[in-house]
Amino acid sequence: xxxxxxxxxxxxxxxxxxxxxxxxxxxxxxxxxxxxxxxxxxxxxxxxxxxxxxxxxxxxxxxxxxxxxxxxxxxxxxxxxxxxxxxxxxxxxxxxxxxxxxxxxxxxxxxxxxxxxxxxxxxxxxxxxxxxxxxxxxxxxxxxxxxxxxxxxxxxxxxxxxxxxxxxxxxxxxxxxxxxxxxxxxxxxxxxxxxxxxxxxxxxxxxxxxxxxxxxxxxxxxxxxxxxxxxxxxxxxxxxxxxxxxxxxxxxxxxxxxxxxxxxxxxxxxxxxxxxxxxxxxxxxxxxxxxxxxxxxxxxxxxxxxxxxxxxxxxxxxxxxxxxxxxxxxxxxxxxxxxxxxxxxxxxxxxxxxxxxxxxxxxxxxxxxxxxxxxxxxxxxxxxxxxxxxxxxxxxxxxxxxxxxxxxxxxxxxxxxxxxxxxxxxxxxxxxxxxxxxxxxxx
Numbered sequence: 001x002x003x004x005x006x007x008x009x010x011x012x013x014x015x016x017x018x019x020x021x022x023x024x025x026x027x028x029x030x031x032x033x034x035x036x037x038x039x040x041x042x043x044x045x046x047x048x049x050x051x052x053x054x055x056x057x058x059x060x061x062x063x064x065x066x067x068x069x070x071x072x073x074x075x076x077x078x079x080x081x082x083x084x085x086x087x088x089x090x091x092x093x094x095x096x097x098x099x100x101x102x103x104x105x106x107x108x109x110x111x112x113x114x115x116x117x118x119x120x121x122x123x124x125x126x127x128x129x130x131x132x133x134x135x136x137x138x139x140x141x142x143x144x145x146x147x148x149x150x151x152x153x154x155x156x157x158x159x160x161x162x163x164x165x166x167x168x169x170x171x172x173x174x175x176x177x178x179x180x181x182x183x184x185x186x187x188x189x190x191x192x193x194x195x196x197x198x199x200x201x202x203x204x205x206x207x208x209x210x211x212x213x214x215x216x217x218x219x220x221x222x223x224x225x226x227x228x229x230x231x232x233x234x235x236x237x238x239x240x241x242x243x244x245x246x247x248x249x250x251x252x253x254x255x256x257x258x259x260x261x262x263x264x265x266x267x268x269x270x271x272x273x274x275x276x277x278x279x280x281x282x283x284x285x286x287x288x289x290x291x292x293x294x295x296x297x298x299x300x301x302x303x304x305x306x307x308x309x310x311x312x313x314x315x316x317x318x319x320x321x322x323x324x325x326x327x328x329x330x331x332x333x334x335x336x337x338x339x340x341x342x343x344x345x346x347x348x349x350x351x352x353x354x355x356x357x358x359x360x361x362x363x364x365x366x367x368x369x370x371x372x373x374x375x376x377x378x379x380x381x382x383x384x385x386x387x388x389x390x391x392x393x394x395x396x397x398x399x400x401x402x403x404x405x406x407x408x409x410x411x412x413x414x415x416x417x418x419x420x421x422x423x424x425x426x427x428x429x430x431x432x433x434x435x436x437x438x439x440x441x442x443x
Contacts, residue, residue, distance in 0.1 A: 004123040008034050010406060011118055011127035015041045015098045018133035018380030020087055021064065021396040023096035025403035031410065035133075036120060038103035041091055044137060045084040051162045052186060053080045054241045056178055061214040062392045064090060075212070077241030107353050115375065116355070128375060129406060130353075132364075135380040136390060138349040142342045143174075147267040152332065157183060157343040163190035169338030170194065172272070172330075174264045176201055177236030180343030181248050185240075188258050193336060195327075197264045197274065198250060198281050202288040203238040206247040208296050209307040213239070216296050223388035236345075238285070247289075250282055254320035261327050270333045278326045279319075286316060348381070369402045375409075377402045 010026060012019050015037030026033045040046065055062045060074035062083075067090055072078045078086065091098055099122075106119040107130055118125040140156035147154075153167055157179045163186065170193035173184040184196040204213040217223050238248040254260050262278035293313060300307050330337070350358070357373035359365050365372040368385040378384065379402060380395050388394030 005126060006034075006123060007126045008032060009127070009410070010129040010131060011036065011116075011125055012131040012133050013104045014133040014135065014380075015091070015096075015100065016044055016133065016135055016380070017042070017087060017392050018135055018395045018399065019098075019131075020091050020094070020096055021399035022131050022133055022379055022402065023091070023098070024064075024066075024094040024396075025400050026406070027094055027096070029403060029407050031403070031406060033097065034125075035096055035098040036102045036104055037098060037100045038121075040100055041098060042084040042087040044135070045080050045087070048137065048158050049080045050157070050160045050183065050186075052242065053182070054078060055080075055083055056239050056241050057214045057391070058212050058241070058245070061212070061218075064392065064396050067093060077245055105352055107355060109355050109373070109375075129377065129409075130375065131377045131379055131402065132350070132353060133379045134348075136348060136382055137346045139347045140342075141345050141347050143264075143344055145264065145266055146340070146342065147269075147272075149270065149332075151270075151338070153339040155339075155341055157341055158346075160341055163187050163192060166192075166339045170336045171339045171341060172264075172332070172337050173197065173341045173343060175199070175236070175343030175345070176238055176250070177343060177345070178239050178248075180341075181238050181250075181253070182240050182242050183341055183343060184258055185242070185253060185256075188253075188256060193259075194257070195259045195261055195330065195335075195337065196250075196253065197261050198278055199263045200235045200277075200281055201238045201285050202235055203248050203250075203285045204292050205289060205313060206239065206241075206245045208293055208313055209300065209310050211296075211307065212245075213292070216292065216299075217387075220295055220299060223386065223391075223394070225387045226385065228383055228387075249317065250285065251317040251320055251323070254322050255317065259327065260320070260322045261330070271329055271331050273329045274327060276326070276328065279323055282319075282323060290314065369398055370405055377405070 010031055010033040012022050012033060012035040015035050019035045019037065023033065023035050054077040058075050059069045059072040059078050063069060063086065069078055069082065069086055072082055103121040104118060105121065108117050110117055115126060115128040116130050118127055118130065140158040142156055160183055171187050172195045173180050174197040176196055176198040180196065184194050188194045206213060208216060240246060240248055250260055260278060261274040262281070263275040265273045265275050355373045355376055357364055357371040357376050364378045364381065366378050369378050371377055379399055380390065382390040384398050385401065386394065389398050
């Protein structure tokens with residue numbers, strides 16, 4: 001029996017927040033499309049996160065513009081399942097043509113004709129355009145320094161679910177971004193001895209002067225910053241919506257019982273060595289925190305905002321012993337550490353996308369999501385067009401730009417497919433009159 005082949009104008013890969021946003025905008029402008037998802041809608045939110053995870057931004061902010069969360073206070077933080085349910089409901093609201101359980105295995109450009117051939121687990125598609133909406137969390141990264149000891153349980157934060165999942169004993173959490181901080185805090189509150197390896201980071205205030213930091217970054221124009229500041233390429237963000245939302249403060253974590261250590265450098269048998277950068281990393285995080293308070297104060301004064309003063313926000317706790325006298329090496333066996341959680345981020349995996357859309361390092365080459373390979377688009381990647389691109393609301397706006405680009409290209413092709421207006425028609429009439437040309441709307 002011959003394998004089936006289907007034709008579609010635009011094929012969207014992935015039905016997370018990026019794919020659903022893309023489908024909404026394509027649907028509004030009448031572009032025939034299909035969204036293919038290898039698992040379920042918003043699968044990463046359901047099974048790629050730990051049990052207690054909540055969104056890092058308040059519900060009024062971390063959503064699409066056209067629908068609010070039905071069961072979350074606007075200033076509250078949605079649970080991972082509430083976020084997933086939100087996207088399922090949104091997909092139904094916009095009547096997104098999503099096919100779940102279909103994996104895209106290979107995309108190649110057609111030779112001598114328009115579009116791409118897309119091989120999937122359920123047949124072949126011929127598509128004029130392909131939108132890659134698979135997001136940045138594709139392949140969990142564990143550094144090459146990870147030990148090979150059989151006596152240690154090692155998992156990536158993508159596979160962490162709860163403290164009961166781990167064997168008895170202490171835990172080394174490597175990585176102090178939002179995931180690492182929240183996991184370390186949860187484990188310590190569950191009674192575990194926790195060592196948290198802290199690298200360079202930014203740590204914005206959860207709120208200041210009665211407004212969430214998401215609001216402050218908005219009015220200060222930070223979400224719309226188009227270029228990452230030099231030197232910030234490997235700096236992670238430490239922010240949390242856990243337990244109603246709070247400012248991440250590494251010193252308070254240490255006073256709470258977490259042992260802070262520097263960047264994880266190497267392993268030699270059971271002994272792990274840490275860099276001497278802990279105090280500097282903490283200090284640089286403080287600078288970032290205080291600079292946002294300064295910018296917020298200046299904005300409030302400049303615009304005459306009647307917001308309550310918050311001098312307590314500038315009080316920095318005393319350095320704990322682990323910062324003033326840092327641990328440089330640790331025998332994991334002697335310390336009773338039986339598990340390592342690698343909260344060390346993700347890499348993208350575009351091995352299935354066999355087109356000329358990447359640079360020499362394998363990174364997508366694009367302008368606001370429009371790839372160097374005509375007809376291929378990327379959506380949902382960090383800094384796609386601005387700082388906010390990887391956030392729920394940011395991906396919605398990026399999707400609109402891509403949809404507009406697709407609409408323009410379709411209009412040009414519609415003009416190509418029509419008879420040339422200056423060609424002589426059989427009775428000396430122009431093949432396309434002015435009204436027909438205006439319908440093409442090429443602007």
